Amino acid sequence: MGDPPQCLRDSLRQALRQREDKLCRRKLTILPSTSVDFSSNDFLSLSTSPAYRARFLDHLQLAPPMHPFASGGSRLLDGNSAYAEDLEGFIAEFHNAPSGLLFNSGYDANVGVFSSIPQPGDLIVYDELIHASAHEGMRLSRASKRVKFSHSSPDSLKAVLQTETTADPQIYEGRRNVFIAIESVYSMDGDVAPIREFVGIVDQLLPNKNGYFIVDEAHATGVFGPRGSGVVQAMGLEDRMFIRVHTFGKALASHGAIVLCCADTRDYLINYARSLIYTTALGFPFLASIRSAYELLAEGETEQLQRKLGRLIAYFRTRLDGLNIKDTSTFEVEHFSNSPIFSLRSNVPRELASVCQQRGYTVRAIMPPTVPVGRERVRVCLHAGNTVEEIDGLLETIAMWLHRTERQKTRL
Numbered sequence: 001m002g003d004p005p006q007c008l009r010d011s012l013r014q015a016l017r018q019r020e021d022k023l024c025r026r027k028l029t030i031l032p033s034t035s036v037d038f039s040s041n042d043f044l045s046l047s048t049s050p051a052y053r054a055r056f057l058d059h060l061q062l063a064p065p066m067h068p069f070a071s072g073g074s075r076l077l078d079g080n081s082a083y084a085e086d087l088e089g090f091i092a093e094f095h096n097a098p099s100g101l102l103f104n105s106g107y108d109a110n111v112g113v114f115s116s117i118p119q120p121g122d123l124i125v126y127d128e129l130i131h132a133s134a135h136e137g138m139r140l141s142r143a144s145k146r147v148k149f150s151h152s153s154p155d156s157l158k159a160v161l162q163t164e165t166t167a168d169p170q171i172y173e174g175r176r177n178v179f180i181a182i183e184s185v186y187s188m189d190g191d192v193a194p195i196r197e198f199v200g201i202v203d204q205l206l207p208n209k210n211g212y213f214i215v216d217e218a219h220a221t222g223v224f225g226p227r228g229s230g231v232v233q234a235m236g237l238e239d240r241m242f243i244r245v246h247t248f249g250k251a252l253a254s255h256g257a258i259v260l261c262c263a264d265t266r267d268y269l270i271n272y273a274r275s276l277i278y279t280t281a282l283g284f285p286f287l288a289s290i291r292s293a294y295e296l297l298a299e300g301e302t303e304q305l306q307r308k309l310g311r312l313i314a315y316f317r318t319r320l321d322g323l324n325i326k327d328t329s330t331f332e333v334e335h336f337s338n339s340p341i342f343s344l345r346s347n348v349p350r351e352l353a354s355v356c357q358q359r360g361y362t363v364r365a366i367m368p369p370t371v372p373v374g375r376e377r378v379r380v381c382l383h384a385g386n387t388v389e390e391i392d393g394l395l396e397t398i399a400m401w402l403h404r405t406e407r408q409k410t411r412l
């Protein structure tokens with residue numbers, strides 16, 4: 001018998017070496033605080049906004065003396081509060097939804113929804129680029145079948161639904177539920193889903209109204225739609241979505257998420273979503289920070305940040321378009337709609353990211369398995385707090401690297 005702990009460590013090390021060999025070993029990094037942020041999801045720069053800080057501190061001060069800062073348990077035990085319930089009502093009203101249920105993170109929200117709501121016999125149809133947390137929830141789900149469709153492709157969704165309704169008449173007859181899982185803005189490419197077209201296809205192919213959309217608005221929250229309310233509200237499709245997930249850890253400078261849904265679904269999740277039931281609920285400081293962000297949204301205070309971000313996006317886009325790119329395998333820009341997320345695709349993303357980091361710009365190389373093989377990139381996120389000078393500096397660094405790389409290639 002060998003030494004079991006040593007054996008385990010050996011196999012862990014071997015797994016890490018495999019990742020190393022494939023150039024995809026993940027590491028925790030801390031970049032200098034002086035580095036310019038072109039990476040985080042703090043799109044509105046709310047986390048450093050004086051207005052947000054002041055509002056948050058006000059909320060903390062308003063709490064009566066001895067008000068517990070810890071939640072003290074699961075929402076179902078001691079972790080519930082009038083403050084949490086009032087916040088859910090406030091957010092649901094802002095998003096024009098019947099009700100909402102807070103989760104500790106977007107990850108927990110997606111795991112809770114997908115693992116508990118689809119029933120045996122049901123079908124989940126999901127966009128191939130849906131977030132890992134939705135996959136985790138689907139993996140735990142009792143749904144009979146999960147089928148992916150090509151990213152944001154109405155034709156592919158249509159083909160999948162046609163195949164499934166033909167194969168199983170109960171789907172067409174409305175005796176099985178079909179869940180359509182999408183994001184409104186995708187985290188890696190920043191593209192906006194064609195939700196309206198998807199709704200049309202579902203109406204046509206599932207006329208018995210058994211098609212239920214679950215849309216994750218993580219990257220749209222605060223940035224897209226009127227007062228940052230999201231893509232669904234911008235399209236006026238609130239009533240057509242069964243569930244909307246908004247997360248607070250990105251543009252809202254906080255933590256946690258809300259599942260917007262009807263009262264029955266909320267009640268069901270309280271009873272069956274294990275990622276809600278078996279975990280300590282958000283404590284008062286987090287609830288207060290979420291409240292602060294939503295108050296600023298609701299009062300229209302963040303609209304000027306949305307506008308400034310929009311101007312920076314247009315500026316960066318124009319400057320990127322002006323780059324002289326000879327070889328698109330070395331460098332290619334992918335940018336969709338008016339998203340603050342830019343994908344700088346490259347076959348050497350680590351090299352490009354490292355040059356930018358050395359010059360004081362925080363950007364990150366995104367490698368498989370986070371993105372499919374062949375889709376490696378440097379992901380650049382713009383923020384309302386970035387300046388034109390910072391963008392110019394990043395652009396000059398990219399142009400310098402591009403020039404050097406192309407010169408090296410022609411010498412070979």
Ligand SMILES: Cc1ncc(COP(=O)(O)O)c(C=O)c1O
Pocket residue numbers: 105106107108110131133183187216218219247248249256257
């Ligand atoms: C689309 C999407 N959904 C859900 C999540 C998870 O949200 P959270 O970070 O709040 O767990 C993320 C990112 O982390 C995301 O990009």
